[in-house]
Amino acid sequence: MKFFLDTANTDDIRKYAALGLVDGVTTNPTLISREGRDFETVVKEITTIVDGPVSAEVTATKAEEMIEQAREVSKWAKNIVVKIPMTEEGLKAVSVVSKEGIKTNVTLIFSVAQGLLAAKAGATFISPFLGRLDDIGGDGVGLIQDLRTVLDNYGFKTEIIAASVRGVQHVEEVALAGSDIATIPAGVFGKLFKHPLTDKGLDSFMKDWAEFQASQKN
């Protein structure tokens, strides 16, 4: 499974990219606004840090304007993916720009029907939002499982990005469910490394080693 970082913070992206563990980045208007910097500047900077796909979202709601924005944003770098919301207008835009070779990520997917439509429209990626679905009593991981089945049934090349990931357990569960990608907030990414027994085990190895070294000197 590929790991994307779900952030527009270039310090966090640099930190985890340096470990060789970041396959791509997703942003959205909320994440960009948190950085307090110009959209184009931030996105272009991210595309220089990671070689993999970097999603940048359109802000128009009408298909024609989305298409114009998608054409413009896709020129910013070779690894740009244009994020387009899951609306009728959005899918109209995806149908047009995907035929022009522009890579798209259809965002705000909450049902199998929406995922299937986006794949049929030619989306490169679809982003089902797990956490937000769980919040209203839905089954985020179940949605990933069902989308995996449907895309495989019909041989779609569209890749699933498990989005709105809230914790380590989500990452583990979507890996088991066969998601192609998990897009992970930096705070959750940092927790993937951790287990209390790892820390405890390492402490005891270090202590035993120090005692052994000291005993060798006597």
Ligand code: E4P
């Ligand atoms: C996906 O690409 C979105 O940026 C993101 O996962 C949204 O998640 P949230 O529910 O944490 O805002």
